[in-house]
Amino acid sequence: xxxxxxxxxxxxxxxxxxxxxxxxxxxxxxxxxxxCGACSSGCPATGLEDMDPxxxxxxxxxxxxxxxxxxxxxxxxxxxxxxxxxxxxKIDIPQLVYNIRSMRPREERPKGILGSCDMALRNDSCSAxxxxxxxxxxxxxxxxxxxxxxxxxxxxxxxxxxxxxxxxILNQNxxxxxxxxxxxxxxxxxxxxxGVDWTYGNKGWGGENYCMFLADNEAWEHITxxxxxxxxxxxxxxxxxxx
Amino acid sequence: MRKxxxxxxxxxxxxxxxxxxxxxxxxxMTPNRSNNxxxxxxxxFLQAGLKDERLEFGKLKDxxxxxxxxxxxxxxxxxxxxxxxELSEYYEGNxxxxxxxxxxxxSLGILGPNERAYLHDxxxxxxxxxxxxxx
Ligand code: SF4
Ligand code: SF4
Numbered sequence: 001x002x003x004x005x006x007x008x009x010x011x012x013x014x015x016x017x018x019x020x021x022x023x024x025x026x027x028x029x030x031x032x033x034x035x036c037g038a039c040s041s042g043c044p045a046t047g048l049e050d051m052d053p054x055x056x057x058x059x060x061x062x063x064x065x066x067x068x069x070x071x072x073x074x075x076x077x078x079x080x081x082x083x084x085x086x087x088x089x090k091i092d093i094p095q096l097v098y099n100i101r102s103m104r105p106r107e108e109r110p111k112g113i114l115g116s117c118d119m120a121l122r123n124d125s126c127s128a129x130x131x132x133x134x135x136x137x138x139x140x141x142x143x144x145x146x147x148x149x150x151x152x153x154x155x156x157x158x159x160x161x162x163x164x165x166x167x168x169i170l171n172q173n174x175x176x177x178x179x180x181x182x183x184x185x186x187x188x189x190x191x192x193x194x195g196v197d198w199t200y201g202n203k204g205w206g207g208e209n210y211c212m213f214l215a216d217n218e219a220w221e222h223i224t225x226x227x228x229x230x231x232x233x234x235x236x237x238x239x240x241x242x243x
Numbered sequence: 244m245r246k247x248x249x250x251x252x253x254x255x256x257x258x259x260x261x262x263x264x265x266x267x268x269x270x271x272m273t274p275n276r277s278n279n280x281x282x283x284x285x286x287x288f289l290q291a292g293l294k295d296e297r298l299e300f301g302k303l304k305d306x307x308x309x310x311x312x313x314x315x316x317x318x319x320x321x322x323x324x325x326x327x328x329e330l331s332e333y334y335e336g337n338x339x340x341x342x343x344x345x346x347x348x349x350s351l352g353i354l355g356p357n358e359r360a361y362l363h364d365x366x367x368x369x370x371x372x373x374x375x376x377x378x
Contacts, residue, residue, distance in 0.1 A: 044280050044303045048296050076296050078286030081246065085277045112290035150376035151355060173321040182357045186344035189353055208321070213287025243320055 016068065017060040020099040028092035033057055039083035039093060049073045053083050053093045060096060074100045075110055101215035109214055116210035117219055126223045127174040127206030136205060137161055139177040140184070147185055157192040159184075162234060163199035169236035170198055171207035171227060173243055187242070198240070201230035207243035250276045260317060260343070263350040270311045280304055282318075284326025297326070298333055305330040308338060314365065315339040317346065328361075339363045348372075 021027035033054070040052035051073040059068055079094035087093075101109065119130035127136070144159045160166065176184045191198050204227030211219035231239050245253040253276065261269045272279065283300035291297070304327065308316050316331070318324035318340055328340040341361045348354040349362075352370045356377035359367055 042278075042280070044283060044300045048299060072293065075291045076288065076293060076300065078281050078283060078288050078300075080281030080285060082277075082279075082281060110287070110291040110293070112292050113287040116290050147355075151353075151373050153353070175321055175325075180360060182355075183342070183360065186342070186348040186354065186358055189348055190344060193351070193353075210287060210290065213290075243322075 015060075015063040016065040016100070016103065017063070017096070020060075020096055023099060024092060024095050028095050029089050030057070030091060030096060031061065032089040033061070033091055034089060036088065038086045038088065039091075042086055043077075043083055044080075045073070045077045048076045051076075053077070057091065057093055057096065060100075068100060069103060075113075098215055102217065106214075106216065113210050113214045116208075117214045117216055120206060120209070120211060120223055121219055124203040124226065125174075125206050126204045126209075126226050128208045128210045129174040129178050129206075131174055131178055131206070133202045133205075136172075136177055136200075137202065139181055140200065143181045143184060144188070147188075154189060154192065157188055159188050160199045161205075162202045162230075165235045166197050166199035167236065168196060168198040168238045168240050169201055169231045169234060170240045171242055172200060172205050173207045199234065199236065201227065201234065203227075203230045205230075207241065209243075245277065256319075256343075259347070263343075263346050270313050272307045272311050280307065282323050282326045282330070284322035284324075289322060289325055298330070301326055301330045302334070305334045305336060309334070309336045313338060314363070315341055317341055317343055319343070339366075 017030055021030050024030070035054060035058070037054055039057075040046045040054045043053050046052035049071060051071065056068070056073060056077075074097045077094065077097045079097055081094050083093050084090060106114070116128040120126045120128050122130050123132050125131055125133050125136060140159050140161060144157070148155045148157060172184065204223070206223075209220060209223050211223055214220075228239070257269075257271075274280070280303045281300075282304040283297050288297050288300070308327070308330075316327055316338055318327050324340055324342060330336070331338050331340055339361060345354065345358065345361060348358065349366065349370060353372045354370070355372045356374055
């Protein structure tokens with residue numbers, strides 16, 4: 001007597017992994033896995049939540065969508081891409097992870113990341129700490145003046161904001177202007193000594209982009225476009241991302 | 244930078260680090276370059292509210308750093324800096340974690356007393372620029 005065929009539940013509906021494959025060039029190679037385990041053996045997130053990248057991919061391939069959406073593991077994979085680097089089939093697990101992050105209702109994603117993204121949407125700075133363009137300008141000018149006086153060799157040092165036509169535009173992690181302003185200065189000094197023509201942008205100066213980590217595509221794009229538009233409006237040639 | 248432009252561009256940064264700290268003081272960790280491990284600060288992990296898991300993730304990085312026996316680790320970005328700094332304290336390796344700009348200015352003799360938040364006692368008083376401006 002013929003054995004009954006075992007069918008896996010997930011196969012019937014349209015699976016989550018198929019949706020992700022549609023979004024990625026070459027489908028992220030997501031169905032080419034040889035199960036060799038090279039990814040898992042060098043992944044620092046292996047073992048967390050009893051998960052590893054190979055297992056995660058297999059679960060997605062088997063259509064275990066509910067389990068995958070329930071797991072917090074996609075928030076423990078840093079999307080560092082080491083697994084892609086070592087994978088013989090160049091399978092894009094971090095893209096799978098990213099897109100699974102985006103499938104969770106926005107308000108149910110980790111509060112800290114959500115809060116930092118929302119802060120960045122509050123004003124044109126796009127700073128995850130919510131710092132306004134005015135506050136940033138105040139701190140930069142204040143610190144610069146202090147150092148020009150205290151270290152006269154640097155009396156001509158500049159830290160311009162919105163300098164039209166500067167060659168380089170720099171962004172700035174918000175942690176410095178907000179909590180440790182002195183840490184901005186060494187970089188200014190290096191730029192000064194190297195004779196670099198640079199500027200910050202009054203809009204989009206916040207270097208961190210938590211909306212990307214939140215997998216909120218629209219907000220991520222808004223932040224990136226704000227920074228890029230400022231560079232264009234000022235006529236800067238090179239964007240220096242310090243993050 | 245390495246992620247976007249590949250390993251060769253990171254060699255330029257190695258040149259900078261070697262020039263600044265001196266060849267004999269530079270130790271690469273193992274594995275390195277694209278085979279290196281992520282520290283666990285990225286991808287939003289720092290703000291995800293999953294501290295235990297984040298520190299466990301970072302254990303691999305901390306082991307790697309401690310195996311070099313180096314007294315300072317240079318971090319390339321803020322996420323890494325915050326995470327590795329915490330790893331150093333949590334796993335009690337107590338190595339310093341610094342930004343590259345700090346070491347460049349120190350080597351040029353233009354690092355003031357208030358720009359040394361991440362230097363340890365061994366370097367706190369070395370080549371201080373305008374020590375009178377200490378706050
Ligand atoms: S390294 Fe690639 S092929 Fe090997 S198990 Fe991981 S995803 Fe599959
Ligand atoms: S991208 Fe994620 S799964 Fe891949 S090695 Fe990094 S942490 Fe692990």
